[in-house]
Amino acid sequence: MNEFLSSIGYMSWVLPALLAIPVLGAALIWLSPTPRRRGVTPGADEIAAGLANGPRWIAFLVLLVEFIVSIGLWWAFDPGVARWQAAFDMSWIPMWGVRFTVGIDGIALMMILLTTSIMVLSVLGSWTGIRTRTHAYYSLMLILTSGMLGVFMALDLFLFYVMWEVMLVPMYFIVGIWGGERRIYASVKFFIFTMAGSLLMLVAIVYLGLAAADVRTGIPNFSYDYILQTVRVTPTAALWLFGAFFLAFAVKVPMFPFHTWLPDAHVEAPTAGSVVLAGIMLKLGTFGFLRLAVPLFPEAAMRGDVRAVILGLAVIGILYGALVSLVQPDFKKLVAYSSVSHLGFVMLGIFALTVQSVQGSLLVMINHGISTGALFFLIGMIYERRHTRMIEAYGGIARVVPLFATLLTIVSLSSIGVPGTNGFVGEFLVLLGSFRTHPVLSVISATAVIFAAAYLLWAIQRILFNALDKPENEHIPDLNRRELAIMVPLIAGIIWLGVYPAPVLRRMEGAATRFVQQVETRAFRAVAER
Amino acid sequence: METLDLKVPLQLTIALGPDLLLMGGAMILLLWSAWRPDSAKHQRAVAIGSIVLTIITGTVTWWYLIKGYTAAPGPIAVDNFRWMADLVILIGTGFAIALARDDNDRQGIGVAESHVLILLASSGMMLLAAARDLMIVFLAVELMSVAVYALAGLNRRSIRAAEGALKYFLLGAFSSAFLLYGIALIYGATGSTNLALVAERMSATALGTSPLMLAGIAFLLVGFGFKVATVPFHMWAPDVYDGAPSAITAYMAATVKAAAFVAFIRVWLEAFPDVYTVWHSAVAGLAIATMIVGNAIGLVQRNLKRLLAYSSIGHAGYLLVAIAPATLRGGSAMLFYLFVYTLSTFGAFAVIVAMTRPGRGTVMVDELSGLWAVRPWLAVAMAVIMLSLLGFPIFGGAGFVAKWYVLQAALQARMPQTALAVVLVLTTVVSAGYYLYVILVMFMRPPNPDAAALPATPPLTRLVLAVTVIGILVIGVYPNWFQRVASKGVPRRESISAIGMPPTPAASAR
Secondary structure (H helix, E strand, C coil): CHHHHHHCCHHHHHHHHHHHHHHHHHHHHHHCCCCCCCCCCCCCCCCCCCCCHHHHHHHHHHHHHHHHHHHHHHHHCCCCCCCCEEEEEEEEEHHHCEEEEEEECHHHHHHHHHHHHHHHHHHHHCCCCCCCCHHHHHHHHHHHHHHHHHHHHECEHHHHHHHHHHCHHHHHHHHHHHCCCCHHHHHHHHHHHHHHHHHHHHHHHHHHHHHCCCCCCCCCCCEHHHHHHHCCCCHHHHHHHHHHHHHHHHHHCCCHHHCCHHHHHHHHCCHHHHHHHHHHHHHHHHHHHHHHHHHHCHHHHCCHHHHHHHHHHHHHHHHHHHHHHHCCCEHHHHHHHHHHHHHHHHHHHHHHCCHHHHHHHHHHHHHHHHHHHHHHHHHHHHHHHHCCCEHHHCCCCCCCCHHHHHHHHHHHHHHHCCCCCHHHHHHHHHHHHHHHHCHHHHHHHHHHHHHHHHHHHHHHHHHHHCCCCCHHHCCCCCCCHHHHHHHHHHHHHHHHHHHCCHHHHHHHHHHHHHHHHHHHHHHHHHHHHC | CCEECCCCHHHHHHHCHHHHHHHHHHHHHHHHHHHCCCCHHHHHHHHHHHHHHHHHHHHHHHHHHHHCCEECCCCECCCHHHHHHHHHHHHHHHHHHHHHHHHHHHHCCCCCHHHHHHHHHHHHHHHHHHECEHHHHHHHHHHHHHHHHHHHCCCCCCHHHHHHHHHHHHHHHHHHHHHHHHHHHHHHHHCCCEHHHHHHHHHHHCHHHCHHHHHHHHHHHHHHHHHCCCCCCCCHHHHHHHHCCHHHHHHHHHHHHHHHHHHHHHHHHHHCHHHHHHHHHHHHHHHHHHHHHHHHHHCCCCEHHHHHHHHHHHHHHHHHHHHCCCCHHHHHHHHHHHHHHHHHHHHHHHHHHHHCCCCCCCCEHHHHCCHHHHCHHHHHHHHHHHHHHHCCCCCCCHHHHHHHHHHHHHHCCCCCCHHHHHHHHHHHHHHHHHHHHHHHHHHHCCCCCCCCCCCCCCHHHHHHHHHHHHHHHHHHHCCHHHHHHHHHCCCCHHHHHHHHCCCCHHHHHC
């Protein structure tokens, strides 16, 4: 495989190609015949009119190509090499020292593969759910893919910021146009929260670029590597800059007091929107901590008080998310709040700062993408049949839809973190790693696993198992082949990562170790200098 | 590169070439427009003639820019900054006449002279961009303002237009008085109205703390504050913008503002560089107040023209941020921002012209309901323009690049304006509230079934919309060429050091 890949020069073009393919696909969708030209008024049900095939097939095929192109990275990536791989560098705005620089490490690799695979499934998941304005919907999905991939691979802070904002607009429209009843409120809240968080990061990025400016010409430099190696700011400035980055990423994660946009956006978004939001976009926040906020300002991030506050918020998030999930009557909202809890584990692992806990965090990021994505898919499938997400509207449907029931049970167990599923490995590593540095917090967080079992098992009991007492539940059709095609890869991922996560861990180990060492040495040096 | 001696009449004429061309052409067009009685056909013909004149003047100005004339400090400036400001003004003029032609048609206004008035105002603006003497500044401001007063009241049948025009005239005259009084005080303190001489005498005689001088600077600031509509001198703007015909509103919001800002920064950088510490806090305070108040009040507007009026007040605040560090980079950033702002504003008003039903002067935001279903391209164009005004990358294209330029200029100075930069981004979040509201109404609300069908978008309006939107998107991805041009456009090329490095507060305190 590697010979084949190197024979086509794979690593030299793969990252720009991954960014370009979805954009070209979006253009292709716009060129396909539109309903207006075929005499159907916009906003009418395009599936019923037999017009919606073009966009969804183009989107599916384009994203399939995208996935196939990206999967080569799995083999071509060399875990033993400690620099950026598949790097691509091009001048973009020379007067401002802005370059189009992309490259990946082990963390970005796994995030990119997660993104490309989830996006293919998302198109399948919207196959019949999105019935109007399919051109716009699938174009936006494709542009969204480029934006998210861009964030994971950007090595220039200007590019990072641009990509960070670019993914906001498609999601705003996806939630706002194809969402549920309170979609407008949810989409505006999502947009304003994220933008409010990220604009201060803009000032911080400009500040850093100017601090790295060429002394002679005064041209700033936004290269991540260059800033990481050369820029040293005063402790006070570091604290403010870290604060700006923290705000941007904490809103995205979302950490406890900044999480209020999440239940609204996740619940109101169409199925694929929720999957993408939970499965990928939340990870952009934790990825930002790993890539930018902590390595750039270790002395600020690892200051005793800052670290205590962030760890405290992470643990509050873990418990709060779990407790709120317990009392949700709406299954989608339950899953949305459980995200707050899971992402709290990620933050705990990152800021506990041991190799194990960071690796655990990375695994939780992937696992949460798969499990929560799968849960949202399943909720979407049952919603398409019954048009309600209320837990109490169901009951005993395991007899009616056995396939659905089996899959929901497996996915729920993985989300709880039962041994043998992926959820167990990640959370276990986080707890194990953080126990070494923060035993008390780790013990408190471990209780959340029990709550997770409580809220999910209780929910599936009420949905699947109690008495089948509602007549409208007696004739629900079971999953069809398309829906099985979505779920099978996800279930395979759940079991594979639960039983044999070593290949994934091996690819991320180098990056995680470097992250911990780098932060420890720099934070230590900063203390010694003081 | 050729140095002109402004004392020689012929060379002075060369230095004023584009201005004279536009003024002379405008006179001929004035005769032509008065030749025949008002009619829709005549109005359209004069509009085309005016656009042709604008394009010719633009080409000549472009030629001057390439040729790179310079001149010794005199009453008028001969530098890249002037030519580029002229180009921004002329682009705005062309857009304004194109929109005015379509808008006059739809609203049944048959006054052919309206286009000539725009040309006359523009020639005043070009003179303003060239002025290096406070007397010429005043002369140019008046030339520009008198024409715009008449334009504001163009729609004689509308009560609101009359109210707006009267308000504009009274407050404009008021602000001119401030300007003139300030000039008189500065003349009293320094004995000159020439910008270079004022700066020289101020630094030679340590006039920085003289009350006469301070009062002069303060009055001048108030005068300019009125012209560019900064808070607290903004009260006239929403009423005037709402009452005037849409094309004229766009012209006032973008081009008049651009010209006033160009003169503002030239006076400040050339005449008062040494008393930076004296005026800095006043300008910074104006900037903060303008950004906060403009954007906050924008949130509650439901009339699209008023919404854009407050948005333009907010943008005046962002532009003041570029003036505050008093650097050459700030000057380039401001030019670039003005150019992008001109594109976005005319794009937005092109949509308003397309959306205004005959006999109505204004558009409520709710009338855009479900526009995406009715006119998809118009809705997409408006969304791009709104995101550009918001300063959003890629989808808002040039708006983001311009904002980045201003942020960079604010932070890259001897005294970094970090507080202003932070207020700028925070108020940008506030402004998202109303820009997003427009997008939301267009895309996420159903169309109003009772609304009468929209008339087809007239051709010139379409052209303006296409040019602005494509410009915004292209500059957003590939700003290099425009940046390079803008970075050469800095006022007072011959003495860069004096402006680039304002004294630090510690140094002047000693």
